[in-house]
Amino acid sequence: MYQVAMTWENNTFHDILHLNCTENLVEGKTYEYLRKVGSELSTKYTHVMKTDDDSFVNIPGISFENLSNLALLQVVYEHRKQNGFYWGTTWQDGRWPAEMWGSGYILSMDLVKWISESDIPPRDQVGYEDLKVIEWIIEGGVDYHRFINITAFAGYPWPELGDYEYKQENEVRAFDRWTLVTHPLKEDFMWIETADWYLDLKW
Numbered sequence: 001m002y003q004v005a006m007t008w009e010n011n012t013f014h015d016i017l018h019l020n021c022t023e024n025l026v027e028g029k030t031y032e033y034l035r036k037v038g039s040e041l042s043t044k045y046t047h048v049m050k051t052d053d054d055s056f057v058n059i060p061g062i063s064f065e066n067l068s069n070l071a072l073l074q075v076v077y078e079h080r081k082q083n084g085f086y087w088g089t090t091w092q093d094g095r096w097p098a099e100m101w102g103s104g105y106i107l108s109m110d111l112v113k114w115i116s117e118s119d120i121p122p123r124d125q126v127g128y129e130d131l132k133v134i135e136w137i138i139e140g141g142v143d144y145h146r147f148i149n150i151t152a153f154a155g156y157p158w159p160e161l162g163d164y165e166y167k168q169e170n171e172v173r174a175f176d177r178w179t180l181v182t183h184p185l186k187e188d189f190m191w192i193e194t195a196d197w198y199l200d201l202k203w
Contacts, residue, residue: 028125030133031115038109038116047076047085048112050130051104055183056194060201072180076106083110084144086137089153089170089181103153103169103183105130114142152180156194162187177201 010016021032030050037048051057059072079085088105114137115121121136137143154174159165166184174182175197182198185191 030129035116038112087147104181
């Protein structure tokens with residue numbers, strides 16, 4: 001069923017990018033993704049979002065109030081002219097550098113192109129993929145506009161209902177219209193419940 005759905009998606013929208021690497025967490029998968037996007041698609045898009053496959057991304061909506069209360073498309077629009085734009089969340093323990101946790105983060109295309117061309121990422125790939133991204137950018141001195149927005153990223157509120165209970169990444173809970181990413185949705189029922197709630201929103 002997965003293969004059928006993937007084939008339909010790509011035949012319809014032609015938007016699936018295949019990477020020449022095996023699935024991994026600490027051996028450069030995210031570098032391969034950003035490298036390919038930066039080298040092949042830098043003139044087609046202005047921003048790139050990296051997110052995990054157990055994250056639901058809430059895209060619609062518009063608000064001009066403040067940076068911590070913006071729908072996803074509005075975040076990109078408000079900062080469309082900023083180079084070195086790096087926006088997302090971080091883990092609750094306040095680690096440094098404050099990487100944009102794997103649930104999701106946005107990079108302006110100049111950063112993605114820099115990652116694809118710089119000699120820093122290829123020689124420093126081993127380690128947690130999202131932490132490596134911010135380490136590269138800091139080392140390269142290109143983190144000009146870096147925003148951490150914990151309030152827009154929620155953890156699924158009832159992790160104990162799954163096969164195992166996982167640690168919440170922060171105290172934000174899902175099912176609010178301004179929650180942009182909900183993660184981690186480890187079970188099918190978690191994904192369906194979250195998608196049903198957000199897709200039913202009337203903007």
